[in-house]
Amino acid sequence: MSTPILEIKDLHVSFKTYAGEVQAVRGVNLQLEKGETLAIVGESGSGKSVTAQSMMRLIPSPPGKIKKGEILFDGKDLTKISDKEMYQIRGSEIGMIFQDPMTSLNPTMTVGKQIMEGLMWHQRLNKNEAQHRAIEMLRLVGIPTPEKRVKQFPHQFSGGMRQRAMIAISLACNPKILIADEPTTALDVTIQAQILELMRDLQIKTETAIILITHDLGVVAETAQRVAVMYGGKIVETGKVEEVFYRSRHPYTWGLMGSMPRLDIERDEELSPIPGSPPDLFDPPKGCPFADRCPHAMHICHDEMPEVTEVIPGSHQVACWLEHSEAPSVGRGTMQVNIASK
Amino acid sequence: MLHFIGRRVVLMLLSLWVIATLTFVLMKSIPGDPFTSEKKYPPQTIANLKAQYGLDKSIPEQYVTYLKNLVTFDLGFSINNTSRTVNDMLSDGFPISAELGGYSVFLALCAGVLMGSVAALWQGRLPDYAMMILAVIGISVPSFVLAPFLQKYLGLEWRLLPLAGWGKPEQIILPASALALGQVALIARLMRSSMLDVVTQDYIRTARAKGLPPWRVVSRHTIRNAIIPVVTIMGPAIAAVLTGSFVIEKIFSIPGMGKYFVESITNRDYPVIMGTTIFYASFLILMNLIVDLMYGWIDPRIKVSGREGS
Numbered sequence: 001m002s003t004p005i006l007e008i009k010d011l012h013v014s015f016k017t018y019a020g021e022v023q024a025v026r027g028v029n030l031q032l033e034k035g036e037t038l039a040i041v042g043e044s045g046s047g048k049s050v051t052a053q054s055m056m057r058l059i060p061s062p063p064g065k066i067k068k069g070e071i072l073f074d075g076k077d078l079t080k081i082s083d084k085e086m087y088q089i090r091g092s093e094i095g096m097i098f099q100d101p102m103t104s105l106n107p108t109m110t111v112g113k114q115i116m117e118g119l120m121w122h123q124r125l126n127k128n129e130a131q132h133r134a135i136e137m138l139r140l141v142g143i144p145t146p147e148k149r150v151k152q153f154p155h156q157f158s159g160g161m162r163q164r165a166m167i168a169i170s171l172a173c174n175p176k177i178l179i180a181d182e183p184t185t186a187l188d189v190t191i192q193a194q195i196l197e198l199m200r201d202l203q204i205k206t207e208t209a210i211i212l213i214t215h216d217l218g219v220v221a222e223t224a225q226r227v228a229v230m231y232g233g234k235i236v237e238t239g240k241v242e243e244v245f246y247r248s249r250h251p252y253t254w255g256l257m258g259s260m261p262r263l264d265i266e267r268d269e270e271l272s273p274i275p276g277s278p279p280d281l282f283d284p285p286k287g288c289p290f291a292d293r294c295p296h297a298m299h300i301c302h303d304e305m306p307e308v309t310e311v312i313p314g315s316h317q318v319a320c321w322l323e324h325s326e327a328p329s330v331g332r333g334t335m336q337v338n339i340a341s342k
Numbered sequence: 343m344l345h346f347i348g349r350r351v352v353l354m355l356l357s358l359w360v361i362a363t364l365t366f367v368l369m370k371s372i373p374g375d376p377f378t379s380e381k382k383y384p385p386q387t388i389a390n391l392k393a394q395y396g397l398d399k400s401i402p403e404q405y406v407t408y409l410k411n412l413v414t415f416d417l418g419f420s421i422n423n424t425s426r427t428v429n430d431m432l433s434d435g436f437p438i439s440a441e442l443g444g445y446s447v448f449l450a451l452c453a454g455v456l457m458g459s460v461a462a463l464w465q466g467r468l469p470d471y472a473m474m475i476l477a478v479i480g481i482s483v484p485s486f487v488l489a490p491f492l493q494k495y496l497g498l499e500w501r502l503l504p505l506a507g508w509g510k511p512e513q514i515i516l517p518a519s520a521l522a523l524g525q526v527a528l529i530a531r532l533m534r535s536s537m538l539d540v541v542t543q544d545y546i547r548t549a550r551a552k553g554l555p556p557w558r559v560v561s562r563h564t565i566r567n568a569i570i571p572v573v574t575i576m577g578p579a580i581a582a583v584l585t586g587s588f589v590i591e592k593i594f595s596i597p598g599m600g601k602y603f604v605e606s607i608t609n610r611d612y613p614v615i616m617g618t619t620i621f622y623a624s625f626l627i628l629m630n631l632i633v634d635l636m637y638g639w640i641d642p643r644i645k646v647s648g649r650e651g652s
Contacts, residue, residue: 107545
């Protein structure tokens, strides 16, 4: 395995509120290889967006704070470098796109200027060069008549086009990493497919590594090579997409798969939701965060967080007590039967 | 755009007609007339004078003549100061008042936006509290209280600025500040809340994600969006500065419009009252039109258009 381009080690992020401290991310380890797409999936509140924003140091602070851990990029620890160094990395080395393209563009500035801004700041281009590049970027993301479009304002763009423009902004300086925080959630399905295809194409052209935050497993299957499943501020399972989708080992991943609508199952078969709700991160459980909802939970699950087991060394990892040699053997099938019989 | 301006001009003329009529009615209902005085004049003299100014005719007739003259921009002669036309008075006084008002509005805008931005960016910390205490003082202290206060300390005790008068640049500072303070406070408070709203918007996060340093995010993204509500109150702010200037001009003995306006009312100098009122009304309406047009320039989402949905 080559050296990863970005490595997160034991990241802890908390938010101080009047009610107490919310431990949104509790010890996340991740690696991102050059040119790959890594998806982080999980339900709302699992800490996936906070993890992504920590990489850019964009967590609103106060109240948010990186409590512990390292984010290694290009030999530097992004949690420790000065603000000034961080401005050099943001937008230039790591680009980011957000969930809602309707609100993520400045309504009072032309789309062209919003693309040019980063170029003029990071690459010291003059106005003409930057505008030239902005037109080029708009053409690259598939916006027709870019010469006319650079001079328009965001409200003159449709939702899908705005997300294309966002992608153009984030990729303008040729970043090594693109963090996409639910880039298709706010778009309708046909546009979603177009945006995903665009991201795939651009990745091949630019060799940018992508971190894709999503709760849509369909999007993961279509775009990502590797996937990390987050739950309760921790990564419970990670591996190649095929490994996690077809040979998943964690009961939460089974639950996620079971609750996803599929075309290849019988019509009268019902979707099986995961019963219960995610843990309270004001007072996170000391054991496995999924233990309360897990149909296979054992005593130890409530008391102690399981170690990470390497199912396939260097690739497929899972944090579950079921991997322990003394644990009973249960399978994904059993889980579905269990839930269906409830 | 042209359609929009055209429609606004028609509305403007309509409001001016209403204002002209109201002023006429109000003036006729005040007891006394320009020739009421302590000294007794022979009845024949009074009658001659009234005939000279057309005041002997019936009220509807007077109203029609008055409107006719208004349309031709003939505002007539002053009754008290027979050698001068109302138009002369306006062209003498208004430039001075406009200069004072212009500086005040400019000062109010700059200081207000700056104070509001500083308060918002340091929200909940010392600069915020300092600015907001100043703003509360600004709103609660009327200009006619502040003006003598400024005169006493800056003018008399410390001899930093001239006490009163008009003509030299340094003579503008005190009256303009006294006039601006209330507006500074209003704008600062509005700007602060507007900034606090804008800084949490997604597009500010986008700007930060581009790697722009904070001052660039604030100057290019935050202030531009936060200033839109401030533009909205510029119309009323200009009105407040104009009316406030009557008192301030008196305190600082500035030969602006205020003097003529106040004197004309005490003397019931009908043509002057009418003239100044109509003039100020049209000026204000024009300012509001300009403010409306500015929206479209600051916020491109707002389309100035005459027709709905086009």
